[in-house]
Amino acid sequence: MTASTANLIIGLINVGLANTPAAVTVIQGLLSHHAQESPEEAAQITMQTAARVKTITEATDTKLDAVDTAKQPGTP
Amino acid sequence: MISMPTPRKTWAIPILLLYLLLSGCARTNTQNVPEAPQVRVARYCEAGAVSASIAADVLIELQKAGKVTPATFEEVRAYIKTANAVFRDVTMETASADTWPVMRVKIGTIAARAVVSRAVSDPALNTQIQGIVTAVQGILGVVQ
Numbered sequence: 001m002t003a004s005t006a007n008l009i010i011g012l013i014n015v016g017l018a019n020t021p022a023a024v025t026v027i028q029g030l031l032s033h034h035a036q037e038s039p040e041e042a043a044q045i046t047m048q049t050a051a052r053v054k055t056i057t058e059a060t061d062t063k064l065d066a067v068d069t070a071k072q073p074g075t076p
Numbered sequence: 077m078i079s080m081p082t083p084r085k086t087w088a089i090p091i092l093l094l095y096l097l098l099s100g101c102a103r104t105n106t107q108n109v110p111e112a113p114q115v116r117v118a119r120y121c122e123a124g125a126v127s128a129s130i131a132a133d134v135l136i137e138l139q140k141a142g143k144v145t146p147a148t149f150e151e152v153r154a155y156i157k158t159a160n161a162v163f164r165d166v167t168m169e170t171a172s173a174d175t176w177p178v179m180r181v182k183i184g185t186i187a188a189r190a191v192v193s194r195a196v197s198d199p200a201l202n203t204q205i206q207g208i209v210t211a212v213q214g215i216l217g218v219v220q
Contacts, residue, residue, distance in 0.1 A: 042112040043171070049118035050167035056125040057160035060132045064153050067136055069146040 114170040117183055117218050121163040121170075124211025128156050128163070131204030138198055152201065155192060159208045162190040166215060184219040187212055 110116070135152050138144045144152075165186045169179055190212045 039112075042115050045115050046118045046167065046170040049115075049122050050164075050171040053118075053121050053125045053163050053167040056122075056129055057164050060125070060129045060160055061157055063136065064132050064156060067139060067149070067153075069139070069149050 113176060113218050114179060117215050118167050118170045120211045120214035120218070121167045123214075124159060124208050125163045127204050127207030127211060128159050131201060131208060132156055134198070134201045134204055138201060143198065152205070155190075155205070156208070159190045159212065162186055162212065180219045183215065187215045187219070191216070 111119075131152070135144070135149065135156070139149050166183050169182050169186065172179065174182065190208070192209060
């Protein structure tokens with residue numbers, strides 16, 4: 001959150017308008033906007049994705065390795 | 077009785093109007109804010125890994141039906157496994173403690189291993205291979 005954004009929110013709180021529905025909507029919008037840029041969230045997403053990709057790719061490799069191309073198709 | 081706004085609250089009205097204006101901007105921006113580049117790369121890897129999994133299923137079915145030669149099977153299997161290794165290594169890199177400039181170079185080098193420009197004869201298999209290729213191109217697009 002930038003200093004100017006923080007000052008505006010503090011200003012609203014100071015004049016007693018921070019709890020009005022419009023102000024709450026605005027503050028939530030500003031906070032959620034900045035939360036998307038959080039490096040911690042990005043790190044969490046990439047770690048979770050890395051774990052899923054590892055699982056998917058290892059399972060794929062296993063099923064590919066199980067195929068014996070020396071064997072004729074249709075033979076037991 | 078209608079009370080006049082106090083000077084303190086009069087001052088607050090322009091602030092509230094400014095907030096309403098910013099609210100519209102913030103909401104618009106929230107939808108347009110690009111994801112962190114490493115998150116976009118990780119999503120491409122996941123999409124590529126899913127395409128590779130489906131490609132493997134199609135390849136195995138074609139092999140069982142005797143519709144691919146052993147040479148083609150080996151070639152496509154090798155490509156899928158190479159792409160899988162790339163997706164694994166790239167996502168590991170996106171989850172590392174490296175800074176984006178360092179990460180970006182490493183990801184570009186890793187992803188280059190899975191660049192191919194050839195089609196496979198079977199349409200069903202080709203679609204999935206193209207899914208892998210598109211994911212690799214997406215990764216390279218983010219890091220360029």
